[in-house]
Amino acid sequence: MPVMPYTCHYCDKESDNAKTITLYNEEGLEDQLKILCDSCYADWLLSLNG
Numbered sequence: 155m156p157v158m159p160y161t162c163h164y165c166d167k168e169s170d171n172a173k174t175i176t177l178y179n180e181e182g183l184e185d186q187l188k189i190l191c192d193s194c195y196a197d198w199l200l201s202l203n204g
């Protein structure tokens with residue numbers, strides 16, 4: 155199977171070393187899988203920590 159490059163949800167860069175995260179809406183009811191590159195994933199982790 156060919157390897158599909160992932161496209162980062164935040165910066166639109168393609169990455170073959172992507173991370174997936176789960177986002178919830180304001181009510182915390184729905185979740186969505188998002189794909190992030192390494193640097194955006196690091197930023198997201200920092201944002202979780204406040």
Ligand SMILES: [Zn+2]
Nearest residue numbers: 162165191194
């Ligand atoms: Zn990114």
